[in-house]
Amino acid sequence: MPGISDILSSLEREHRLRHIPLITETEILDLSSNDYLSLGSRCEEFREEFLDRFSDAPFSSSASRLLSLKQKYHNAFEEYLESLYGKPALHFNSGYHANVGCIGALTIPSTLFVCDKLIHASIVDGLRIAGSTFKRFPHNDTAKLQKIVEKESSRFENIVIVVESIYSMDGDIAPLRELVSLKKLYPNIILYVDEAHAFGVCGPRGLGISEQLGLIDDIDIIIGTLGKAAASAGAFAVCSSEIKSLLINCARPFIFSTALPPANVAWSMLMIEKIVGMQDARIRLADLSKEFSDRLEAISGKPTGSSTQIIPYLTGNAENALAIAAKMRENGIIALPIRRPTVPPGGERIRFSLGADMNIEQLLPVFEILNGMNL
Ligand SMILES: Cc1ncc(COP(=O)(O)O)c(C=O)c1O
Structure with a gap:
């Protein structure tokens, strides 16, 4: 050893x-930072506005979301995101927590995850921690993915296809339109898209490649992270109200970790307001x-x-x-x-x-x- x-x-x-x-x-x-909109280097400009609008925001949540009495800004953040995406949203402490939590919650019996070979380590860790059944397909190869789905779809109740919209190390883009077409052929497909590197950067309001291609309604779970273009920290999942309820009940990093400070969540909300107009x-x-x-x-x-x-x-x-x-x-x-x-x-x-x-x-x-x- x-x-x-x-x-x-x-x-x-x-x-x-x-x-x-x-x-x-x-x-x-x-040239190593993920401050894609250069918002992170302009934080000073927004300090006063932040203090004016959010001076009451506490610096600790003092408990996890399920127990904390300091939810005002977390709730406002989620309502704001819902108004942008037209679907419910759930705040997470980080993209790492979001992926580990969402993958874990979706690991219900008879579920197969089919993941792009280059998916982020946080998704791989989610699969490993939850003991999920998973297969990987060659990077961006929808033909190979389709073969796996054809073979496995009758053997599993759910097939979760997991991709990133912009890949973090290659900077290329997942073929989301083709993935949505594939999803339409198989009613048991759940499409999961991590938009960590596209949130803020793509789409007319910066909501990601899903917005740019008009596919928000076709994707079952969108993950956005707030530590990159959004110049903050934290993350969110956008999904149906049923999946949101599953996440609240089964995503262990959501349940068992102290929620980010409300002051941070208020800052995230302010940054997203800026992003929408950028x-x-x-x-x-x-x-x-x-x-x-x-x-x-x-x-x-x-x-x-x-x-x-x-x-x-x-x-x-x-x-x-x-x-x-x-x-x-x-x-x-x-x-x-x-x-x-x-x-x-x-x-x-x-x-x-x-x-x-x-x-x-x-x-x-x-x-x-x-x-x-x-x-
Ligand atoms: C694709 C992807 N997902 C998730 C994460 C994790 O996000 P966070 O830094 O908020 O934990 C990263 C971060 O580096 C990432 O590149």
């Missing part, structure tokens, strides 16, 4: 030992992302595969990813190397994520560094 030091040495040998970054300078270009920022971000991706393709000679603000630069191995990240760092740019287990072997990369308030001139050093490194 390997001991703790063996595990750490082997991570070090494989260039996979992680450290919490210690960054003190302010003059840096951060279509100009969404368009700016999409244009910048396209230009950035085109320039990376010209350097590498390979498609990035991304059509969003998350743009990978594949490095072939962890060593190259670390070397590029270090060179960027020397030049005041934070671009984190992504290695196993976040991506499979060979998928090591630099993951660039852009923000709406950046511009291409600021990003020129990135291309100069990559051109100069010849890796």
Whole structure:
């Protein structure tokens, strides 16, 4: 049995030992953050409005949602989301809690989960913790998914198809229209879409790819997270009132964890109010992302595969990813190397994520560094 030091040495040998970054300078270009609308860097602008409107919001919930007496802002948040999506919503403490909780609650007898190969670790953990029966299909391969559904749909009462709308490491988009068509062929399909990286960024009000494609009513569970474009913390599930009731009763992270402070939930609500009106920022971000991706393709000679603000630069191995990240760092740019287990072997990369308030001139050093490194 390997001991703790063996595990750490082997991570070090494989260039996979992680450290919490210690960054003190302010003059840096951060291409690692998920602050896609650049709202996080503008928080000061909204401080006064927040204090005016929400000065009574407590800084602790002091109990879980099922026990807390301080629910006013959680309820208002959920009502506001319901007014946007036209469907009930339930607040969670984080996207991690939301996925673990929702997957666990949906793990009822005779349920098969069929998940995209690249789904987020929080969904995988949800499946493992709940002991769910699950299969995975190759990334974005609807033909293979359909084959699994054809074979399994008569053997299970429910088939839950789980995808992300924008994939967190690849920046590509799930074929949601095709998935909705598939769902219409099989009455026992539940469609589950994690919009963590699309909430705020896509759709005319920023509600995600589901809104952009007019598919909100066709998706059974939409997960949105609040720590990325929404410049806050927490998450939510949008679903039918029946599923909401199941989640309230069976999602263990919802039941057994102290609810986020009402002050934080009020802040999330304020940020979403801003997001709804930020279509100009969404368009700016999409244009910048396209230009950035085109320039990376010209350097590498390979498609990035991304059509969003998350743009990978594949490095072939962890060593190259670390070397590029270090060179960027020397030049005041934070671009984190992504290695196993976040991506499979060979998928090591630099993951660039852009923000709406950046511009291409600021990003020129990135291309100069990559051109100069010849890796
Ligand atoms: C697709 C996806 N879902 C869920 C999460 C978890 O969200 P949170 O950071 O709110 O726990 C992440 C976060 O990084 C994510 O990328």
